[in-house]
Amino acid sequence: MKKYLFLLMILASCTVMAQTPVDTTRTRPDVTADDIDTSDTEENVIGGRVQRTNIQKESNVLGAPVYYNPDGSVRDGNHRGNPRGEYIRPKHHYKNTLSNYFNAYFCEAEVMVGDKDQAIGLNFTWLPERWGLYGSMLTGFRHNYFSLGPALRISDTEDWCDWHLYGGFMFGDGIGGECGLRIASDKTRSNFGWCSGSMGVAVMDGRGYLTLGLSLDLTAITALGLLLLLY
Numbered sequence: 001m002k003k004y005l006f007l008l009m010i011l012a013s014c015t016v017m018a019q020t021p022v023d024t025t026r027t028r029p030d031v032t033a034d035d036i037d038t039s040d041t042e043e044n045v046i047g048g049r050v051q052r053t054n055i056q057k058e059s060n061v062l063g064a065p066v067y068y069n070p071d072g073s074v075r076d077g078n079h080r081g082n083p084r085g086e087y088i089r090p091k092h093h094y095k096n097t098l099s100n101y102f103n104a105y106f107c108e109a110e111v112m113v114g115d116k117d118q119a120i121g122l123n124f125t126w127l128p129e130r131w132g133l134y135g136s137m138l139t140g141f142r143h144n145y146f147s148l149g150p151a152l153r154i155s156d157t158e159d160w161c162d163w164h165l166y167g168g169f170m171f172g173d174g175i176g177g178e179c180g181l182r183i184a185s186d187k188t189r190s191n192f193g194w195c196s197g198s199m200g201v202a203v204m205d206g207r208g209y210l211t212l213g214l215s216l217d218l219t220a221i222t223a224l225g226l227l228l229l230l231y
Contacts, residue, residue, distance in 0.1 A: 097129060098153060101186060102162045103193040104128040108182075108213035110136055110198075116207055117142045117173060123198070123213050125182070127151050127164060134166040136178075136211075145172030147202070162186060162193070166200070174205030182213070195220070 106125040112118065119140030126132045130153050138145040149168010155161065167179035180200020184193040198213035216224070 096157055098155075098157065099128055101157050102127075102153065102155065103184065103187055104132075104191050106182070106184060106193040106196055106215065108196060108198060108215040110138060110211055110213040112138050112140070112145065112202065112209050112211045114207060114209035117209075119143075119145055119172075121145070123147075125151050125164065125166065127153055129153070134168065138172070140172070143172045145170060145202075145204075147171070147178045149178070160186065162196075164198075166198075170202050170204055172204055173207065176202060176204030178202040178211065180211060180213075184215075 104127055106127070108123050109120075110123045111120050117140045119138035121136060121138035123134065123136035125134040127134075132151040132153070134147075134149060134151040136145070136147040147168055147170040149166060151164055151166040153162065153164055155163045162184040164182040164184070165179075166182065167177065170176050170178045178200055180198050182196055182198035184196035188194060194215060194217035196213075196215045198211075200211040200213075202209040202211055
């Protein structure tokens with residue numbers, strides 16, 4: 001009987017020890033905190049953390065944001081040969097507009113020559129982007145003339161000069177029309193085209209006229225005036 005009681009006590013103690021939780025976080029007495037590796041930096045271990053060795057901001061990575069200043073330069077840009085960062089956008093950049101490369105306002109002295117009359121005056125053009133308006137006022141020996149119509153810029157951002165087409169109605173010696181072509185220099189700070197020239201053809205009441213326009217900057221006008229005074 002005592003033998004069976006002893007075996008029963010042994011089985012009961014084994015069952016209690018099996019149900020007691022084991023603290024797996026405790027380290028051995030002979031292991032210090034410095035000996036435990038908690039970095040988990042191995043790249044090929046499942047669940048391991050990848051150690052970042054380069055935390056410098058990547059500016060040339062595809063998809064990195066680029067911010068621009070109002071003048072078209074890259075904010076905080078520092079490019080080869082341009083340490084101040086004054087970097088202008090490429091001409092085919094999607095944010096480019098024609099107003100970044102060409103003027104919007106034009107005024108020329110214009111003459112009109114024909115068999116029945118000759119006239120002199122001014123023409124004006126407002127062309128901010130691709131389309132705009134033009135008009136002219138001329139005083140002749142027999143009549144006064146007025147024209148008004150649309151203007152079209154046919155140049156693009158990669159062109160070195162500014163080409164326009166213009167055409168519209170003309171009033172004076174009857175009612176007719178006018179069309180012509182203008183060439184102008186590229187953008188100035190004032191957004192006014194100081195140097196341009198135009199040539200067109202007008203037809204009124206069945207009569208044809210040739211129109212010529214010219215605009216020069218202040219330097220050229222001064223030089224031309226002095227030349228005329230000397231001779």
